[in-house]
Amino acid sequence: AAQPSKSYTVTLLPGDGIGPEVISVAKNALHLVASLEGIEFKFKEMPMGGAALDLTGVPLPEETLSAAKDSDAVLLGAIGGYKWDNNEKHLKPETGLLQLRAGLKVFANLRPATVLPQLVDASTLKKEVAEGVDLMVVRELTGGIYFGKPRGFSTNENGEEIGFNTEVYASHEIDRIARVAFETARRRHRKLCSVDKANVLEASMLWRKRVMEIALEYPDVELSHMYVDNAAMQLVRNPKQFDTIVTNNIFGDILSDEASMITGSIGMLPSASLGESGPGLFEPIHGSAPDIAGQDKANPLATVLSAAMLLKYGLGEEKAAQRIEAAVLSTLDRGYRTGDIYSAGLKLVGCKEMGEEVLKSIDGKV
Numbered sequence: 086a087a088q089p090s091k092s093y094t095v096t097l098l099p100g101d102g103i104g105p106e107v108i109s110v111a112k113n114a115l116h117l118v119a120s121l122e123g124i125e126f127k128f129k130e131m132p133m134g135g136a137a138l139d140l141t142g143v144p145l146p147e148e149t150l151s152a153a154k155d156s157d158a159v160l161l162g163a164i165g166g167y168k169w170d171n172n173e174k175h176l177k178p179e180t181g182l183l184q185l186r187a188g189l190k191v192f193a194n195l196r197p198a199t200v201l202p203q204l205v206d207a208s209t210l211k212k213e214v215a216e217g218v219d220l221m222v223v224r225e226l227t228g229g230i231y232f233g234k235p236r237g238f239s240t241n242e243n244g245e246e247i248g249f250n251t252e253v254y255a256s257h258e259i260d261r262i263a264r265v266a267f268e269t270a271r272r273r274h275r276k277l278c279s280v281d282k283a284n285v286l287e288a289s290m291l292w293r294k295r296v297m298e299i300a301l302e303y304p305d306v307e308l309s310h311m312y313v314d315n316a317a318m319q320l321v322r323n324p325k326q327f328d329t330i331v332t333n334n335i336f337g338d339i340l341s342d343e344a345s346m347i348t349g350s351i352g353m354l355p356s357a358s359l360g361e362s363g364p365g366l367f368e369p370i371h372g373s374a375p376d377i378a379g380q381d382k383a384n385p386l387a388t389v390l391s392a393a394m395l396l397k398y399g400l401g402e403e404k405a406a407q408r409i410e411a412a413v414l415s416t417l418d419r420g421y422r423t424g425d426i427y428s429a430g431l432k433l434v435g436c437k438e439m440g441e442e443v444l445k446s447i448d449g450k451v
């Protein structure tokens with residue numbers, strides 16, 4: 086084989102439940118695609134989540150965070166499970182994930198919702214509406230009402246208990262998420278829809294003003310604006326109108342879950358979280374699925390597609406990413422299905438066998 090031209094360090098965080106099973110498949114896919122594309126991966130596997138809690142007493146050990154920070158990209162499986170749900174020490178596996186996101190300073194969360202032609206029947210929407218949906222939600226992840234101050238509980242002038250939160254965005258926070266969104270749109274179909282509530286909220290008025298300003302740097306991307314209530318409606322009425330959507334933390338939380346339901350295949354959906362510089366974090370949107378963990382039933386494709394996002398958005402290795410995406414489609418075309426996406430007449434396989442079929446597709450052996 087040719088001498089690899091580029092070498093990347095990838096931290097693998099298998100985590101809990103089905104995490105290790107799906108990470109193992111994605112790792113093999115990355116390894117194979119690297120050998121075909123003349124690149125090299127150095128994998129570093131570290132404990133995280135419940136697995137790390139059991140091992141070290143904390144969900145994100147310092148060694149894990151520093152390994153993640155020192156790498157070119159981080160691929161995470163899933164975190165949590167029944168075992169740690171009533172942890173008396175109040176140390177939850179999920180706390181580790183929040184610490185990891187904060188430690189990597191990832192402020193942009195990218196979640197595609199694609200209705201694959203092979204899985205159009207899984208959609209919650211009518212076939213005519215679902216067919217051909219291919220959109221990406223870019224959600225601001227570290228600002229807005231989930232973090233804004235003041236927040237808390239108090240009493241009002243009548244002595245009644247109140248709870249309050251604050252939606253705050255600074256210009257620089259909007260500018261940087263807007264740039265990620267325009268760059269993302271550029272790598273897709275060059276259409277960006279910014280979702281806000283600028284008719285009511287000052288934070289949204291600033292959002293819209295800044296997005297319009299940043300748009301001047303991207304004359305090749307077509308920008309539109311939509312109020313969030315309308316966007317929620319349009320997503321189920323005619324999702325095909327969207328290419329890339331950019332929105333704030335809370336609206337993105339809601340709209341990205343809504344968009345994922347359009348596809349109806351939680352086992353198929355990847356995500357990426359990106360920062361200004363430094364490694365991005367790539368993970369399937371599904372959880373640790375403790376109900377099927379250790380049974381070789383998990384669908385590894387969400388994690389395999391997360392590895393493709395790692396290549397595309399994390400490392401800029403677009404060709405390698407396309408190879409993995411094409412392999413996923415070809416494996417589905419050849420009729421292989423895990424239980425979550427199975428329908429009659431197709432080939433029901435487990436996590437491992439699905440992984441092997443993806444490798445065959447990457448290799449072009451089928």
Ligand code: ATP
Nearest residue numbers: 165351352371372373374375376377382383384425
């Ligand atoms: P979270 O851990 O984020 O709270 P959750 O508990 O809401 O997630 P998941 O763990 O994602 O949900 O699982 C929800 C359901 O979907 C479960 O029944 C699980 O078996 C199924 N599921 C999730 N991911 C997969 C997958 N990769 N393959 C097959 N089934 C899956």
Ligand code: MG
Nearest residue numbers: 165372373374
């Ligand atoms: Mg769960």
